Amino acid sequence: MSESGSDEYRDLFENAPCGCLTIGSDGRITKVNATLARWTGFAAEQFVGQRLHQFLNMAGRIYYETHIAPLLRMQGFFNEFALDFETAAGERLPTIANAAEHRDAEGGVRFTALVFIKATDRRLYERQLVDSRSELRISLANERETAELREQFIAVLGHDLRNPLAAISAGARILQRSGNLQNEKELRVLDMINSTVTRMSDLIDNILDFARGRLGGGITLHRAIRPLEPVLEQVVDELRTASPQRVIETRFEIADPVNCDHTRIGQLASNLIGNALTHGARDMPVRVGAKTNGNEFEFWVANAGEPIPDSAMEKLFEPFFRGDVRASRQGLGLGLHIASQIAQAHGGRIDVTSSPEETRFAFSMPLAQADERIGKP
Amino acid sequence: MDVLARNNVHVRGRGDRAMVFAHGFGCDQNMWRFVAPEFESEFKVVLFDHVGAGGSDLSAYDKAKYSTLLGYADDLVEIGAALGLKNAVFVGHSVSAMIGVLASIKAPDLFGRLVLIGPSAKYIDDGDYKGGFSEKQIAELLEFLEDNHMGWSAAMAPSIMGNPDRPELGEELTNSFCRTDPEIAKAFARVTFTSDNRSDLSKVTVPTLILQCSEDIIASEEVGKFVRSRIPGSEIVFLKATGHCPNLSAPAEVVSAIRAYV
Numbered sequence: 001m002s003e004s005g006s007d008e009y010r011d012l013f014e015n016a017p018c019g020c021l022t023i024g025s026d027g028r029i030t031k032v033n034a035t036l037a038r039w040t041g042f043a044a045e046q047f048v049g050q051r052l053h054q055f056l057n058m059a060g061r062i063y064y065e066t067h068i069a070p071l072l073r074m075q076g077f078f079n080e081f082a083l084d085f086e087t088a089a090g091e092r093l094p095t096i097a098n099a100a101e102h103r104d105a106e107g108g109v110r111f112t113a114l115v116f117i118k119a120t121d122r123r124l125y126e127r128q129l130v131d132s133r134s135e136l137r138i139s140l141a142n143e144r145e146t147a148e149l150r151e152q153f154i155a156v157l158g159h160d161l162r163n164p165l166a167a168i169s170a171g172a173r174i175l176q177r178s179g180n181l182q183n184e185k186e187l188r189v190l191d192m193i194n195s196t197v198t199r200m201s202d203l204i205d206n207i208l209d210f211a212r213g214r215l216g217g218g219i220t221l222h223r224a225i226r227p228l229e230p231v232l233e234q235v236v237d238e239l240r241t242a243s244p245q246r247v248i249e250t251r252f253e254i255a256d257p258v259n260c261d262h263t264r265i266g267q268l269a270s271n272l273i274g275n276a277l278t279h280g281a282r283d284m285p286v287r288v289g290a291k292t293n294g295n296e297f298e299f300w301v302a303n304a305g306e307p308i309p310d311s312a313m314e315k316l317f318e319p320f321f322r323g324d325v326r327a328s329r330q331g332l333g334l335g336l337h338i339a340s341q342i343a344q345a346h347g348g349r350i351d352v353t354s355s356p357e358e359t360r361f362a363f364s365m366p367l368a369q370a371d372e373r374i375g376k377p
Numbered sequence: 378m379d380v381l382a383r384n385n386v387h388v389r390g391r392g393d394r395a396m397v398f399a400h401g402f403g404c405d406q407n408m409w410r411f412v413a414p415e416f417e418s419e420f421k422v423v424l425f426d427h428v429g430a431g432g433s434d435l436s437a438y439d440k441a442k443y444s445t446l447l448g449y450a451d452d453l454v455e456i457g458a459a460l461g462l463k464n465a466v467f468v469g470h471s472v473s474a475m476i477g478v479l480a481s482i483k484a485p486d487l488f489g490r491l492v493l494i495g496p497s498a499k500y501i502d503d504g505d506y507k508g509g510f511s512e513k514q515i516a517e518l519l520e521f522l523e524d525n526h527m528g529w530s531a532a533m534a535p536s537i538m539g540n541p542d543r544p545e546l547g548e549e550l551t552n553s554f555c556r557t558d559p560e561i562a563k564a565f566a567r568v569t570f571t572s573d574n575r576s577d578l579s580k581v582t583v584p585t586l587i588l589q590c591s592e593d594i595i596a597s598e599e600v601g602k603f604v605r606s607r608i609p610g611s612e613i614v615f616l617k618a619t620g621h622c623p624n625l626s627a628p629a630e631v632v633s634a635i636r637a638y639v
Contacts (some may be wrong), residue, residue: 027619027626053594053617058514059521062570065595065621066403066471067525067555073625074407074554082524123524130523 001153019095019116025109027051033270036116040086052114057084057092068099072112076101082123083116094123154211158204169197186258195242202270206334209267209341219338219345221261228258231266232290232299239273245278247285255292259367260346265299268342272301272361274348280359281305292367297348300362308354316352339363378435380459384425384452385432388460390417395462396639397423397488401451401471401495403568404555405431408470411628420466425456427473429561431554438561444473446572449542450479457487464489466639467632470624471495471595472569477575478608482580491585492635495621496604497596499573509597522563530598578607585611586638588623588631595621612638 019036023029032047040055053061056111071078077100084091095116102110161296166314172193181187209219229252236248258265270287275287280303290299308316315321317340334352339361343350348365387406396416398409406424406526413422426433427449442448453476457465466486469477472494481488500508515577557565585608589601598615605613614634618627 051592057517058510059518061523061594062518063525065593066401069620070404070408070622070625071555073622074404075552078552082521084521118520124429126524 021047021052021116023052023112023114025111026370030111032308039093039118040085041085043091051151055085057086060084068361072099072101073109076103082119085116092164094119096122098117103371107235119235151211155205158208161200161204165197165200168193172197191244193240195244198238198242199274202274202335205267206271206338209338210334219264219341221264221345223259223261225259226262227254228255228262228265228290228297229254231262232269232288235270236273236288237267239270239277243277248273248277248284249285249287251287251289253289254297258292258297260297260365261342264342264345268363269299269301269341271298271339272363275335276301276303276359279303279308295367296364297367298362298364302358303361304358307356308352308359313352317350380452380455383428383434383437384456385434386423386425386456388421388423389413390420390422392418392420394404394420394489395423395460395465396420397425397453397457397462397465397467399431399467399469399473399477400426401469401473402565403471407431408622408624409468409627412468412624412631412635415628415632421454422622423460423462423465426478428452429565430557433481434474434562438558441565444568446476446568446574449473449476450483453477453480454484454487456473457484462487462602466490466492466635468635469493469494471497471621472572472634473493474604475572475574477511478574478577481583482577485582488583490639491581491583492588492628492631492638493585493598493604494624494631495601496576496587497592497600498578498604498607500570500595501573503573506603507597507599509519509594509600510570513611515567518570519563522566523559542575575607579609581608581611587611587613587614588634589613589624590618590620591615592619593621614638 016033016035018030020033021029021036029047029050029052032044034044037044037047042055047055053064056064064083068078068081068083071348077098079098080097081097083095083097085095087093096119097114097116099112099114101112105112149314166240172190175181175188181190232252233250236250240248242245252318272285273288280286287302288300289302290297293296312321318334319337320332321337338358340350343363343365346365348363351362351364353362354358385406396413398406398413400406400408402411403425409424413424428443429435429438431629439448442451443504456462457480463486463577465488467477467481469492471494474491474493475489475498477491477493478496481491497508500510501505501512502508502510535566536578587601587605587608589598591598616623616627616630616634618628618630625633
């Protein structure tokens with residue numbers, strides 16, 4: 001190598017844009033380049049003969065002794081580790097370092113070479129990332145806790161509401177059976193009590209389902225293969241009793257027993273018809289239909305009245321969504337949400353069309369797929 | 378639970394008497410690669426990883442259990458019971474020295490000899506006691522550990538765990554000897570560096586050897602002498618080796634010191 005070539009190498013070592021340092025087999029520093037000396041504020045001679053950890057902050061010392069030194073012996077190199085120097089002025093100098101052992105033929109250490117890249121900004125950035133991640137974690141945990149408490153509260157509330165309702169319902173039944181109520185007005189009050197109990201009971205069912213779904217239980221299905229028509233008939237009967245002044249027309253053409261959760265499909269039907277009774281024109285009938293059609297089961301509810309505004313269309317199935325209705329019919333906005341959850345659990349869907357002539361909710365679910373799903377939640 | 382799988386236990390060598398090697402904070406049983414094989418002709422050599430380190434079952438990591446060194450000591454006693462060990466030689470490095478002390482107090486028949494390499498009964502200074510670190514420095518360490526994740530990612534864990542025999546280092550195994558879930562590493566650092574086992578030392582009933590390095594910033598000579606003074610009848614040998622890991626930097630000296638004692 002020529003003189004000038006050798007000078008070039010020396011210059012590259014001394015003034016490279018990174019700190020360079022070598023450690024002898026006895027663990028003591030043998031060489032330091034000018035760049036590292038400049039960064040740390042120590043003279044190169046101050047390094048020689050010392051141990052690297054003397055120039056590190058305490059965390060870096062411990063880390064070097066417990067991780068880096070052992071790894072260097074075990075795998076011969078170690079790349080991209082963070083190490084903090086303590087400068088002559090007592091300031092912290094964060095670096096990212098690579099290190100490699102140079103070994104002799106027997107595997108002994110001849111020397112260890114380390115290079116350091118200044119990493120003040122990088123480490124600040126990483127530190128901020130770590131900090132914001134832990135902040136997020138904490139606030140997420142808080143949010144979860146609050147949400148869980150809230151939903152548990154709803155679940156408990158739902159349960160507690162059922163008991164007094166059962167008492168009211170039982171009282172009404174006793175009055176009805178006693179035959180003591182004779183005049184028209186008293187009987188109408190009794191009807192109203194029954195209708196309110198039914199509506200209240202449906203609302204509570206929806207609250208409980210919603211809370212359960214949110215608590216992670218989801219809607220579980222108990223499938224069976226038996227006729228569905230009687231279930232739908234019963235749902236319609238109950239709603240007719242609850243709203244004696246309204247007309248509900250039905251047309252059921254269900255050829256075979258349907259594989260589904262009959263109670264849940266009943267709840268879906270009740271929610272959709274209830275929705276039509278609430279929002280539909282009061283002087284027009286609500287039409288309900290169901291049929292099996294090849295591999296599909298279809299159920300639909302149609303009503304006349306004001307069409308659903310486009311702006312409301314997208315949000316129909318979101319929990320707590322309520323359209324514009326008079327306050328006395330105001331529900332919780334859970335009926336359609338739970339109906340759609342039941343539809344999804346059956347592998348089905350609910351389609352909505354709304355025009356000035358008719359608003360129609362059509363539920364459809366595959367029958368073939370349902371067969372394959374027997375026994376699975 | 379399979380204790381031997383949980384702690385990635387490996388038994389090698391011949392001999393009636395067992396020699397159990399316990400790694401310290403930072404890395405795993407590979408720390409013993411230059412020392413343990415030397416005893417395989419005379420001893421049944423037992424190597425293991427603490428839960429949370431190396432090839433241990435990370436799913437067995439229980440925050441509450443491992444919030445004190447006693448949790449680790451319980452594991453050690455369980456490993457001894459699973460292997461039917463009696464009167465074994467225990468060799469513990471760094472924090473595992475105290476884990477061995479605690480296990481020996483709990484199960485006095487388990488070990489017949491303790492060899493403690495770089496032990497410290499308490500790392501944080503306390504009045505006249507000089508552990509070598511201030512509380513603030515240990516807090517800085519815990520924060521600093523987050524700056525060195527060693528390329529850890531949870532997705533990587535199974536491939537590391539599936540390689541108990543550690544073939545030639547593949548790219549994915551780089552740093553694996555010292556790499557673990559950062560949360561666990563931090564928790565282990567906390568339990569290690571905030572431990573205080575000074576009052577346990579006098580309860581040790583088996584012959585104990587302390588191997589003390591020179592210029593060990595983790596466990597200073599003063600700290601080693603303190604352990605010597607508190608464990609009844611213990612002996613201390615000062616090694617020429619420097620630093621905290623003589624099992625890697627000066628294995629021959631460590632091997633001959635252990636051999637001379639057992």
